[in-house]
Amino acid sequence: MSASSRAPFDPYDPLGLDDLLTPEDRAVRDTVRGWAAQRVLPHVAGWYERGELPEIRELARELGGIGALGMQLTGYGCAGASAVQYGLACVELEAADSGIRSLVSVQGSLAMYAIHRFGSAEQKERWLPSMAAGEVIGCFGLTEPDHGSDPAGMRTRAVRDGSDWLLDGRKMWITNGSVAGVAVVWAATDEGVRGFVVPTDTPGFSAPEIRHKWSLRASVTSELVLDGVRLPADAVLPEVTGLRGPLSCLNHARYGIVWGAMGAARACFEAALEYARGREQFGRPIGAFQLTQAKLADMAVELHKGILLAHHLGRRMDAGTLRPEQVSFGKLNNVREAIEICRTARTVLGANGISLEYPVMRHATNLESVLTYEGTVEMHQLVLGKALTGFDAFRG
Structure with missing residues (x-):
């Protein structure tokens, strides 16, 4: 050619x-x-x-x-x-x-x-x-005030009462909680962790919204409160018992984050590139200076490596060969690199980088939440560490 x-x-x-x-x-x-x-x-x-x-x-x-x-x-x-x-x-x-x-x-x-x-x-x-159709919004209740990375320690409990179930407990940091029409809530039972489909108008269920956030501010985040929530026997998810249920759901959501984080990074990179072309200092666009070009080059490399990784994992998921450890690989790398891209973009924009007239600081603060939800950096490092060495360090 x-x-x-x-x-x-x-x-x-x-x-x-x-x-x-x-x-x-x-x-x-x-x-x-x-x-x-x-x-x-x-x-x-x-x-x-x-x-x-x-x-x-x-x-x-x-x-x-x-x-x-x-x-x-x-x-x-x-x-x-x-x-x-x-x-x-x-x-x-x-x-x-x-x-x-x-x-x-x-x-x-x-x-x-x-x-x-x-x-x-x-x-x-x-x-x-x-x-x-978006006519009913759902939420997912797993994380608790005292148990985030270790869901096996959950205190929310469901006990049988005749043919019904009674749920008591708290869930924390629940996206969509206060606007949801249905909640999928995970609770400890005598037979193991079970999932329950809970209409949010059930007596005893409430979802006060969490305020005063400095991240994910354009999002509804709530606590779920379950005080003697009575559910019929058919409210339980019948096809799974144990943590395999919620963890498989989380793995599916983490896959979306592998891609999504690159969207935030792309927005910041493109804002920095456009700004560098138009902003003048010392009589020339700042994009003409070597240090700014080095920043833009490094951002572009990490951004498109991350997108390529996401594509690879997506093809594996479509082929049915994607492993949970590979999703952890993608989540760990892409969110970490996305935050660094946002921070570097902020330096290109200088003081304007903190203004909401540009997307950079908004994405940077949002990604601080994305970094820790659906598994913290440390949890994904340990998932990969176990896969690499064969040793389980989660409780050691």
């Missing part, structure tokens, strides 16, 4: 990764990107500054309308998209804001996924179509 017949170098796709996408992949990406540009980007700085997501129910219905909720699932009104297509959607959503991607991830990869994989036929028919 002659040099003249090659495509020109694209600063926004330096490795030509778009060549990995099918026309269907691009259509999914472009649909979600267009929706986010119209419905989120004009408003998200204000939502973030005020610490609210005021249009969450309307946004959920719109996301359902474009097929973004539970999009990897099949049947029940779900899109049946590939893992790569779901990942591309996560990139575009998180390029707008991590809170929007969290809304979609919790709805589809946690609450809907749990019901779809472990629920009864009746539970699936009752909840999944309305959740796929």
Whole structure:
């Protein structure tokens, strides 16, 4: 191939990764990107500054309308998209804001996924179509005030009372909690950890919203309070007992983060690149200085390495060969690198980097939450450490 017949170098796709996408992949990406540009980007700085997501129910219905909720699932009104297509959607959503991607991830990869994989036929028919349409928002209750990284220590308990179940306990840091119509709640029972499908209008259930956050401010985060919540026997998820249930859901959600974190990083890189081309100091654009070019080059390398890693894991998921340790590999690398890209971008923008007129500081603070939810850095290091050495260091 002659040099003249090659495509020109694209600063926004330096490795030509778009060549990995099918026309269907691009259509999914472009649909979600267009929706986010119209419905989120004009408003998200204000939502973030005020610490609210005021249009969450309307946004959920719109996301359902474009097929973004539970999009990897099949049947029940779900899109049946590939893992790569779901990942591309996560990139575009998180390029707008991590809170929007969290809304979609919790709805589809946690609450809907749990019901779809472990629920009864009746539970699936009752909840999944309305959740796929965004008419009912779901949440996922696993983390507790005293037990985050160690869910085996959960104190929320379900006991049998005749043919019913009684649930008591607390869950913490629950995305969508106070706006949810249904909660998937995990509780310890005499037979092991079980999942329960809890309509949020059940007496004894409440979800006070958590305020005063400095991260994920354009997101609804709540505590779940369960005081003698009485549920019928058919509220339990019948197809799983033990931590395998919630952990498999978390693995599915972590996969979306592997992609989504690169969306936040991309937004910051592109903001820094545009700024460096236009901002002048000492009589020339700062992008003409070697140190700024070095920062941009390093950001581009890590960003597109992360996207390439996400693509690889997506193909493995579509092939049915993706292992949980590989998801930990992706989550550990991509979120850590995304934060570093955001911080470097902030230095390129100087004082303007802390202004909400630019997306950089908003993404940087959001990623501080993404770094620790769905498994902290330390947990994923230990997952990989165990896989590499054969020794379990979690309790040693």
